[in-house]
Amino acid sequence: xxxxxxxxxxxxxxxxxxxxxxxxxxxxxxxxxxxxxxxxxxxxxxxxxxxxxxxxxxxxxxxxxxxxxxxxxxxxxxxxxxxxxxxxxxxxxxxxxxxxxxxxxxxxxxxxxxxxxxxxxxxxxxxxxxxxxxxxxxxxxxxxxxxxxxxxxxxxxxxxxxxxxxxxxxxxxxxxxxxxxxxxxxxxxxxxxxxxxxxxxxxxxxxxxxxxxxxxxxxxxxxxxxxxxxxxxxxxxxxxxxxxxxxxxxxxxxxxxxxxxxxxxxxxxxxxxxxxxxxxxxxxxxxxxxxxxxxxxxxxxxxxxxxxxxxxxxxxxxxxxxxxxxxxxxxxxxxxxxxxxxxxxxxxxxxxxxxxxxxxxxxxxxxxxxxxxxxxxxxxxxxxxxxxxxxxxxxxxxxxxxxxxxxxxxxxxxxxxxxxxxxxxxxxxxxxxxxxxxxxxxxxxxxxxxxxxxxxxxxxxxxxxxxxxxxxxxxxxxxxxxxxxxxxxxxxxxxxxxxxxxxxxxxxxxxxxxxxxxxxxxxxxxxxxxxxxxxxxxxxxxxxxxxxxxxxxxxxxxxxxxxxxxxxxxxxxxxxxxxxxxxxxxxxxxxxxxxxxxxxxxxxxxxxxxxxxxxxxxxxxxxxxxxxxxxxxxxxxxxxxxxxxxxxxxxxxxxxxxxxxxxxxxxxxx
Amino acid sequence: xxxxxxxxxxxxxxxxxxxxxxxxxxxxxxxxxxxxxxxxxxxxxxxxxxxxxxxxxxxxxxxxxxxxxxxxxxxxxxxxxxxxxxxxxxxxxxxxxxxxxxxxxxxxxxxxxxxxxxxxxxxxxxxxxxxxxxxxxxxxxxxx
Numbered sequence: 001x002x003x004x005x006x007x008x009x010x011x012x013x014x015x016x017x018x019x020x021x022x023x024x025x026x027x028x029x030x031x032x033x034x035x036x037x038x039x040x041x042x043x044x045x046x047x048x049x050x051x052x053x054x055x056x057x058x059x060x061x062x063x064x065x066x067x068x069x070x071x072x073x074x075x076x077x078x079x080x081x082x083x084x085x086x087x088x089x090x091x092x093x094x095x096x097x098x099x100x101x102x103x104x105x106x107x108x109x110x111x112x113x114x115x116x117x118x119x120x121x122x123x124x125x126x127x128x129x130x131x132x133x134x135x136x137x138x139x140x141x142x143x144x145x146x147x148x149x150x151x152x153x154x155x156x157x158x159x160x161x162x163x164x165x166x167x168x169x170x171x172x173x174x175x176x177x178x179x180x181x182x183x184x185x186x187x188x189x190x191x192x193x194x195x196x197x198x199x200x201x202x203x204x205x206x207x208x209x210x211x212x213x214x215x216x217x218x219x220x221x222x223x224x225x226x227x228x229x230x231x232x233x234x235x236x237x238x239x240x241x242x243x244x245x246x247x248x249x250x251x252x253x254x255x256x257x258x259x260x261x262x263x264x265x266x267x268x269x270x271x272x273x274x275x276x277x278x279x280x281x282x283x284x285x286x287x288x289x290x291x292x293x294x295x296x297x298x299x300x301x302x303x304x305x306x307x308x309x310x311x312x313x314x315x316x317x318x319x320x321x322x323x324x325x326x327x328x329x330x331x332x333x334x335x336x337x338x339x340x341x342x343x344x345x346x347x348x349x350x351x352x353x354x355x356x357x358x359x360x361x362x363x364x365x366x367x368x369x370x371x372x373x374x375x376x377x378x379x380x381x382x383x384x385x386x387x388x389x390x391x392x393x394x395x396x397x398x399x400x401x402x403x404x405x406x407x408x409x410x411x412x413x414x415x416x417x418x419x420x421x422x423x424x425x426x427x428x429x430x431x432x433x434x435x436x437x438x439x440x441x442x443x444x445x446x447x448x449x450x451x452x453x454x455x456x457x458x459x460x461x462x463x464x465x466x467x468x469x470x471x472x473x474x475x476x477x478x479x480x481x482x483x484x485x486x487x488x489x490x491x492x493x494x495x496x497x498x499x500x501x502x503x504x505x506x507x508x509x510x511x512x513x514x515x516x517x518x519x520x521x522x523x524x525x526x527x528x529x530x531x532x533x534x535x536x537x538x539x540x541x542x543x544x545x546x547x548x549x550x551x552x553x554x555x556x557x558x559x560x561x562x563x564x565x566x567x568x569x570x571x572x573x574x575x576x577x578x579x580x581x582x583x584x585x586x587x588x589x590x591x592x593x594x595x596x597x598x599x600x601x602x603x604x605x606x607x608x609x610x611x612x613x614x615x616x617x618x619x620x621x622x623x624x625x626x627x628x629x630x631x632x633x634x635x636x637x638x639x640x641x642x643x644x645x646x647x648x649x650x651x652x653x654x655x656x657x658x659x660x661x662x663x664x665x666x667x668x669x670x
Numbered sequence: 671x672x673x674x675x676x677x678x679x680x681x682x683x684x685x686x687x688x689x690x691x692x693x694x695x696x697x698x699x700x701x702x703x704x705x706x707x708x709x710x711x712x713x714x715x716x717x718x719x720x721x722x723x724x725x726x727x728x729x730x731x732x733x734x735x736x737x738x739x740x741x742x743x744x745x746x747x748x749x750x751x752x753x754x755x756x757x758x759x760x761x762x763x764x765x766x767x768x769x770x771x772x773x774x775x776x777x778x779x780x781x782x783x784x785x786x787x788x789x790x791x792x793x794x795x796x797x798x799x800x801x802x803x804x805x806x807x808x809x810x811x812x813x814x
Contacts, residue, residue, distance in 0.1 A: 347784075
C-alpha cells in the first residue's frame with residue numbers, strides 16, 4: 001500500500017510536468033489535441049493525489065506505524081478525528097494538503113471551463129500545474145509522507161506513535177488549516193487567469209469577471225482561516241491572546257491585506273476600466289505572499305511558536321518565489337500597452353480616489369507587518385546584532401493605520417463616482433460626524449480616556465451611522481415606490497445590488513470586530529496561588545477554589561480546579577479549568593474555561609500546581625468585548641455570502657471614456 | 671460600553687513591572703510578549719527578569735538604568751522594540767517613508783489624471799464648437 005502511495009505521488013509529479021508542457025506546446029503549435037491532453041492530465045493528477053491522500057489517511061486512522069509520518073504525528077489512543085487532523089500536523093502531510101487543495105481547484109477550473117475561455121485555458125492550466133509541479137516536487141523528494149520505518153530489519157518495532165502536538169488537539173485545528181489553505185491556495189486561480197489573460201492579451205476584462213467569485217470565495221476562506229487561528233490561540237494558549245504578532249500569524253495576514261486591496265481596486269477596473277496593471281500586481285502579490293508565508297513557516301528563518309513544521313526546504317521555496325516573481329514582472333512589463341487605463345480620475349474627492357487611498361493604507365499595513373517580521377533578520381545581517389520586534393512595536397505602527405482604514409470604511413462608500421460635490425459631502429457626513437464627536441465627548445466624560453479606544457468607538461459609530469444611512473435611504477425609496485414593508489424593502493434593496501450592500505455588511509462586520517479589538521485596552525488579569533476556600537477578586541468577580549480533582553483518559557491525564565464565581569456576594573457560576581499531560585508527548589497543556597458574555601469574557605486558566613505548597617496557580621482574566629470579534633466575523637461572513645448572490649438588477653456604469661480615451665477616438669475629417 | 675469597561679479593579683502586576691517590563695522583550699523563545707505581558711507561569715526568562723526589575727526599582731534605580739542594565743547583560747535583543755539609534759531607526763522610518771512615497775505617487779497620479787482630463791475636455795469643447803459652427807453654416811445655407 002505504501003508503495004502505491006509513493007508511486008501515485010511520483011506519477012502525479014510526472015503528469016503535472018506533462019500537463020504544463022502539453023498545454024504550452026498545444027497553445028504554441030495550435031494543436032487542440034495536446035491542449036485537451038494537458039487538461040485530462042489534470043484530472044489524472046487529481047485522481048492520483050486523491051489516491052495518495054486516501055492511503056495516508058487510512059494509515060493514520062489505522063495507526064500503521066510502519067509509516068514514519070504516522071509514527072511521528074499520531075498515536076493509538078488519539079480520537080479518530082485527531083488522527084485525521086494529523087494529516088496536516090507535520091511537514092510532509094501539510095504539503096500533501098497543499099497538493100490536495102490545489103489539485104481540487106485545478107480540477108474544478110478545468111471542468112468549469114471545458115467550453116469557455118478556450119484561448120486562455122492552456123496558459124491557465126500551465127500556471128496551475130506549474131504550481132502543482134513545485135509542491136509535488138517537495139512531496140516526491142525532500143518531504144515524502146510515504147517514507148517507511150525499517151521495521152523487521154533488526155530495528156525495534158514501533159509500539160505507538162509520538163502523538164500529535166497537544167496544542168493542535170483542539171476542535172478548531174480540525175478545520176483551521178484546511179480552510180486557511182483553501183484561502184491561500186485558492187488565489188492561484190485568479191493568478192492563473194491573470195497570467196492567461198496577459199499572455200493571450202485578452203481584450204476587455206474577461207479574467208476579472210471570470211475570477212470575481214473565485215476571489216471572493218478564497219477571501220472568505222482566508223478570513224475564516226485567520227479568525228479560526230485567532231479563536232484557537234484565544235482558547236488554547238492559555239493567556240487569551242487572539243493575536244500576538246507572531247511571525248507566522250503575520251505572514252498569514254499579509255495575503256489577506258493584499259487580497260482585500262484587490263477586492264476593492266478590482267471595482268475600478270470593472271466599472272471604469274482603470275487600474276489594470278495594479279490589479280494584476282495585487283493578484284500576483286497575494287499569490288506570492290501565500291507562497292512566502294509557507295516559506296517563512298517552513299524555512300525557520302524566524303522563530304515562531306506556530307512553526308510546527310519547520311525544516312530545510314526553504315531553499316526550494318526561495319527558488320520558486322524568485323522564478324515566479326521574475327516571470328510575472330517580465331509578463332507585466334511586456335504588456336504594458338495592453339494594460340492601459342480606459343479612463344482617468346477626474347477629482348481627488350471621488351469614490352475612485354477613496355479606493356486608491358484604501359489600497360495605499362492596506363499596502364502600508366502590509367509593508368509595516370512584513371518589515372517588522374523580517375527586521376530582526378535584516379538587522380542581524382546588517383549590524384551583526386539581534387534585535388527583538390515584539391507586539392508593542394506592531395501595535396504602535398498598525399493601530400493608527402487600522403484607525404485610518406476604519407475612517408475610510410465610513411467615508412469611501414458614500415462618495416460618488418467621478419466627482420463628489422460639496423453639498424453631497426455635507427449631506428452624507430454632517431450628522432455622522434457630529435454624532436461621532438458627541439459620542440466621543442460623552443465617553444470621555446464617562447471616564448474612557450484611552451486615546452485609541454476612544455477613537456475606535458467614535459469611528460465605529462461614524463461608520464455604523466453612514467452604513468445605516470445608506471440602507472435607510474435606499475430602503476425608504478423602495479418601500480415608498482413599491483408599497484412594501486420596511487424589512488422586505490431591505491431585502492429587495494440588497495438583492496438589487498448584492499455586491500454593494502453585501503459589501504456594506506462586510507464593513508459592518510469589520511466595525512463590530514474593531515469594537516472587540518478596542519476592548520483589549522481594558523483587559524485585566526491576575527495570577528494567584530489559590531488557597532482552597534479563600535476568596536480572591538478580579539473586577540466585580542469574587543473567585544474561590546473549592547477543590548482539585550484529577551483523572552485519566554486514554555490520551556492524557558488531567559487535573560481540574562473547581563472555581564466558584566460570585567458577583568455581589570451571590571453565586572454566579574462554577575467553572576472547572578483543566579490542565580492535561582498527554583501520555584505520548586508528556587507535554588502539559590491547559591484547557592481553559594471561558595464564561596462568554598456579550599460585554600466581557602471571564603477567562604480562567606489552571607496554570608500549574610505550585611511546587612512547594614501544592615496549591616493551584618489560577619490565572620484569571622477579564623477580556624471586555626472580545627465576543628464582538630467573533631460576532632463581527634459572522635456578520636462579515638454573511639456580507640461576503642450576500643456578495644456572491646447574483647444581483648437582481650444588472651447595473652451598467654458610465655465610463656468616463658470621453659475624458660480618458662479622447663486621444664483614441666477617431667478624429668472627424670476636416 | 672464605557673460603563674462595562676470601567677467596572678474593573680486594578681491589576682495584580684506591580685506598576686513598575688508593567689511600566690519598565692513593557693520596554694523589555696521576553697526572550698523565552700516561545701512567545702512574542704514583553705516582560706510585562708508574558709503570561710507563562712514560571713517563564714524561565716520573565717519570572718527572574720521581573721524579580722530583578724522589582725529589586726532594582728526598590729533600590730532606587732531609575733527606569734532607564736534598569737533597561738540599560740538588561741541591554742548590557744542580554745544585548746539589544748533585550749529591548750521589546752528596536753533601539754532608536756543607528757540602523758534601528760529604519761524600523762520606525764521605513765513604513766512612514768513608504769507611505770509618504772505612496773502619497774507622493776498618488777498625488778502625481780491624480781495631478782496627471784486631472785491634467786489629461788482637462789486637456790481632453792478642452793479638446794472636446796473645441797470639437798463641439800467646430801461642429802456647432804459647421805451646423806450653423808449648413809443651416810444658414812438652408813435659410814438662403
